[in-house]
Amino acid sequence: MTDFEKNRTIRKGPSKMAEGIAMHRAAESMLPEDERICYDPYAFRFINPEILKFAAAHPAEAEAKLEEMEERLPGLSNSIRARVRYFDEFIEKSCNDRLEQLVILGAGFDTRAYRLAGLKRNVRVFEVDHPDTLFFKMEKIREIFGDLPNHVVYVPIDFEFEDLGDKLRANDYSPDQKTLFVLEGLTMYLPQKAVDETLEFIVHNAGIGSAILFDYYPVSVVDGSSDREIAKNIRNFTQMVGEPLQFGIPDGDVVRTLTEYGFSRVRNVTSDEYKNLFFHGKNADRPVCDLLSFVSAEVGR
Template structure:
């Protein structure tokens, strides 16, 4: 997804872009950063998405559309003064750093410890210090339940929460999905879960 978000961020004309993610390129290996750079050229800029769409039909376009939809719904939740945001399976998602106003919330990024180690190292290179409003919650869904990890991280179930669970459930066991849904059912009235 970081590649797709980076490509969308440099798409021309700018008026055609569904969103911008200035961090996405920083999560790519050098060869993919080069592809993003080349995609700014007029002909290559059309060939790169065409190749991706031929090779993996629907992956890029649905990922880009999904990103825009979720961004819009997160912004709506922020206008409704949601107090906490949880991003399950956060991966290289950078909503906590790029959506205006989200810094007023506590944002819990939940992901596998190995993925979080890579992400935090890259964020330090991109940002310097990690933002104080983000709490990293290391969790392997196959080995530990969400409730214990969130309690240890200071998550408050009595506080209105918006949870993003993007593109993760198909990789989890039925038991892990059920346990996660049961846990979020205990959050404050007005909380929302988007997946």
């Protein structure tokens, strides 16, 4: 047991959003192999057992709840599942390109360190998140595997009040190694100051060939200036679960925004692109949400 686990006596509990994303991965993983677009055999282990029991005992009611959510947030569930697939493939390619470190910021219940073969070989994985969520996750990882794996470093942090650099350096992060920073479902929940500090740290503390990968909403969704019903519903839903939206990229301006931070080779992946990549054949009719985009960029100009 680590020092922060021993000293932490009061917890508010893990992130509800982290559990919700695990539910998406679990649901997609239950589809037939020729239909699912991502697969996570561990996702269901992070879902409240009472939710699983309810779904098993009341399948019609559970399905009705899913349909209601899809009606309020059309296509968003498919976009979240496409994000898992796209990020998986990006990380696997990075491993093949001699990645040395993977830093997962806002790791939640991310299971890539345990299911992607490339990460188990020569990559050191830093899972960074709020202690409430990270502590719970570590307990689950011990339940699944018997112990914590040697290639994963767990870094507790409150992004709003603690310094990312200090936390990583205290856990033997190397600023000279080729590193991929993954922020899946994170930036939109951080205040502007925390995003600025995080991106500035990455730009100045990563080795040659390092990169960043994250997803984002346009600022019009975050600040409420969008008059689209789904934008309003996304904002209302995140507020309801206690994790309101705080940061967005100026609409259509992601390349300039990241270039100003000091990144280069910015690649924006729109909903049209990931729809074409993953939803074809039997999945051709599955809608996606055009408000959620992915972006990658390299460190340095």
